[in-house]
Amino acid sequence: MSLILLAVVLVSCKQQKKDSSVDSARDREMQGSMESEAPQITLEKLEGSPAYADAVLQLEEPKNTTIADGGEVNFNFTMNNYELGAQTSGPNAERLANSGKGQHIHFILNNQPYSAHYEPAFAKEIPNGVHHLVAFLSRSYHESVKNERSVVVKKMVVGPDAEDTLGLDMESPTLIYSRPKGEYSGADTENLMLDFFVLNTTLSENGNKVRATINGNEFTISEWAPHIVRGLPMGEVTIQLELIDGEGNLIPGPFNQVTRTVTLKE
Template identity: 65%
Template sequence: MKKHTTTLLSSLVLIAFTVTSCKENTSSVNEASPESEKPAEVVAKKITISKLENSPAYSDAVLKIESPSAENIKTGETDFNFKVENYELGAQTDSPNVQLLANSGKGQHIHFILNNEPYSAHYESAFAKALPEGTHHLVAFLSRSYHESVKNENSVVVKKLVVGDSPENETGVNVEEPTLIYSRPKGTYSGKDTENLLLDFFVLNTKLSESGNKVRATINGEQFEITEWAPQVIRGLPMGEVTIMLELIDSKGNVLDGPFNKVTRTVVLKE
């Protein structure tokens, strides 16, 4: 009887030890890798572009240049005077895109682009600018308050300007040929404006199509083909520097001749 009692006690001690050991091991595992200490999953954003909708067409809007009327102008400040018809400079564009995109509080304006460099915005039809000596190619067009260009044959001015007596920096541009003019994005974006960036450009002397000429956009290394002359919205961009390259290409993917038909810009996105 004593032998059986001893055996039973030994068995109970062994079971108790095993259960205690299991509990200790389980506790140790849980303490070593609590749920809160698991590394957070990082999901990379995907860069996308999509056609911008819901903009008023302004199909009858007109932009003309009244001065300077001559091609040759003197060095120093030059008075520019434009005539605007069926379009109101300084007004806020009546569109939900005012809330979607970076929008100018000063309203609708003129994008003034010299030699396909970053534009200057002008909210009145008359202003003065000092141009460097040489040969320049001006492209100016009407812009909505959120910087989308008005795209019709009468909303743009294309003019060659020769500044000074002996210009030396001839650009070699033939604006009678297919030409790409970069417009947006531009500058620095912050806060909500980083979510949707307007990609916009002007094309001269060509139509874009799936089987013909196109614009190839390379955004942080990601390539997109644009087969319609229409504004696009870029989404999924990371904070920091963003590089955008636009190229006017033929049906085989070759960049068309012309110094303006391949352009690279950098913009900055910050919290």
């Protein structure tokens, strides 16, 4: 190889290394820019909802929650100082995913996803076994009404030789998941409400708390209140709620650690 050709090859190699270095630096800069522009998931307390502090929910039927056989069970609730089907007043109906059917009852069996009921009487399929029933009043945008009389909690024993596979202790601290749920699209993806019910305990800075892990981002909630989640990406979102003690340990109970997924669409 002539000296001239060798010199050309060396210069070309140096230029390629320089170009590669510039490209790598540019790639790192672009990656950093993309990461910095990614939305940050935040959690803040929701305020501005009417309190409904005197709202009452009562279960009238079935009178006896020990039932001979599994199958369709008729439920009938009565309520005071609360109107099913009405639109909840205030700004949150515009900010959050809101039901056009109005205020309703969230019916939850064994901490599974709730069914919403806009009439006080309805039938549900209840299988044989021992079940944990929670029903509470919900605003039109699915925020639970949180007072001692707005919720019904029952142990249901259904069928002959019903077996308690959950190991229920109806007096122990219990976490019940409510929202978010299902699919959200358009403007409803901007503000997702995180809401839950706590039974037989209170939350405080130095006592029991709820740990929320949203797409890997961990938050600690020390007040029983709904919260707004912002900055979520489109697609599948994973939410885990855990009822923990003052030292961060999971409190024993069949429902005190729950994971749900929701989907956000453009």
